[in-house]
Amino acid sequence: MHVVDELSAMDHGELSVTRTDVDGITVLGLRGEIDYESAGALTRAMPPADPTAGSRVVVDLSGVTFMDSSGINALIAAHQATRAAQGWLRLAGVRDSVLRTVQLVGLDTLATCHPTVRDALAA
Template sequence: MEFSYEVKDSYAEVKAEGRLNMVSAPKLREFVTGVIANGSNRIVVNLENTAFMDSSGLGALIGCLKAARQAGGDLRIAAVQPQVKMVLQLTSMDKVLTAYGSAEEAFSND
């Protein structure tokens, strides 16, 4: 899985491309922790090119959400694909990790 990020006006967009599984989950956690340490506490994880997520990947997203909130901000997810949406719904975590249609929409009403 490949990660990249870009600081926008009111948030930092993290792009995750590939499979978010037990191998890449700790790397996502480390990457987002670094983004927060660089001064961004409003994070959007763009999952447009994340075709797969398992419970390890979900756990990493929850860990990143907690880290963003501890830094006084928030973490939101965007452009969720069908398999990721299914895992969020089956674990009832779609209520905790709200999915937005695009990265731009995630913090647009704040």
């Protein structure tokens, strides 16, 4: 992996978000809980949609211990934005409790789930 740019962590309540660019792909590393109060941090960390360059994003959920409907809605919006920009959204490292929520609402049919960030980048 080649890291092009790394932003410092942004702490928002119970969620920490780091943003790293790897060979033109944005990798968002999340730690903590994604709920109504913290979902905005995820939304703000998303790269601006650029239809000329495509928007490719991997969201690393391996450090997420809880996600409610606000997190699901933020990820659906992220999927829609990346798709509109001729790109994609992939999820990595989704823990069992969060994975059940992702599967229950069908988010895994929109954004593919991968065991690790490396797998998501290689897919």
